[in-house]
Amino acid sequence: MRDSIWVYGFFVGVPVAILYVLCRREMRVSSQMKRPFDSMRRPAGYSLEQEIERRTERCTYYIFGLSVCGALAGFHYLTGGSFFASLLIGIPVPAICLLSLSRSFRPIRDYRIGRLGEQVVGAELDGLLNDDVMIFHDIPCSRGRKKWNVDHVVLAPWGLIVVETKTARYPKKLAAEERIIVLENDQIKFPCGKTDRNALEQVRRNANDFRTDAARWTGGKRIPVVPVLTYPGWKVKMREKSETRLLAPRQIAQLLDLHPPLQRCEWRILRDRLTDLSVIHLNETEDDDEFDLLQDAKHHARPEGRGKKPARQEPEDFSPAPTGI
Incomplete structure (x- = not known):
C-alpha cells in the first residue's frame, strides 16, 4: 500500500x-x-x-x-x-x-465554418466604409432572458441595412452552375431540394427590432431599415419582390443609394448608438472569463442542453450526403 x-x-x-x-x-x-x-x-x-x-x-x-x-x-x-x-x-x-x-x-466544426462565413461577409462590407457609411459587426441584442447577435449592420446615408449571414455547405459533386439559392414563395430554396423559412423570419425580426430602436433613438423618426440575407460562396436569385433582400455579399453595395439621405444629426445619433452597442470592454470580458472558469465544474456536471447557450445558432448544413464540404 x-x-x-x-x-x-x-x-x-x-x-x-x-x-x-x-x-x-x-x-x-x-x-x-x-x-x-x-x-x-x-x-x-x-x-x-x-x-x-x-x-x-x-x-x-x-x-x-x-x-x-x-x-x-x-x-x-x-x-x-x-x-x-x-x-x-x-x-x-x-x-x-x-x-x-x-x-x-x-x-x-460548424461554428468554425460559420465564423469564416461571417468574416468573409464582414471583409466585403468593410470595403464600403467611408465618411457616409459605417459598418458594425456582431451586435449583441436581448429581449428579456433571450440573447442573440446580429451579424452585421450597415449604417448607410439613408438608414440601416441589417445583414444576416448563413453559411451553408454543398456536396463536392455539385457543379458550380448549380450552386444557386433562390428566394421564391417566401422561402429559401436550395438545389438539393431543401427549403428554409427560418432565416427569412430571423432577419426580419432583427430588422424590426432595429427599426423600433432607431425610432426611439431619434425621437420617433421613421428610419428606413432593409433586411438582407446573404450566403457567401453561393449564387443567389430573387424570383419575387420582397422587403427582405437575398443578395451576394458584393451586391450589398447596390443598396447604399436606395433612399434619400437622412439629416446629418439623425445619422450621427445612429452612429453613436451603434458604436456604443458594438464596443467590447475587455476588462469586463476578462472578469467573465474568470467567472466561467470558476463555474466550469458546475457546467460540466450539467447536460449540454442546460448549459450556457451560444449567442448564435449553428450554421446550416444543407448537404444531402456526408460528402458535403
Missing part, C-alpha cells in the same frame, strides 16, 4: 504540482502587466470565436480528466490493487468525460 502511494505521488502528484507552479507563475507575471487599450469594436464572427474558445477549453479539461483517471486506474492495478477497484476508477468518470467531450467538440 505504501508503495502504491509513492507511485501515485510521483507519477500524478509531481506533474500536477509542476503544472500548478507554472500556471501560478504565468498568472503572477500577467497580473503585473497592463495592455495599452481597454476596449475595441466587435469584429465579424466575434461571438462564434468566443464560443469556439469556450468549447475548446472544455475539451481540454475533459481530455485531462480522461488522462488522469486512466493513469490512476492503471497505476492502481499494476501496483497490486484489485481489478474491480481499478474498473471503478477507470470507467465511470472517464465515460462522463468522454460523453461531455463529444458534446462539446461536435459543434466546433
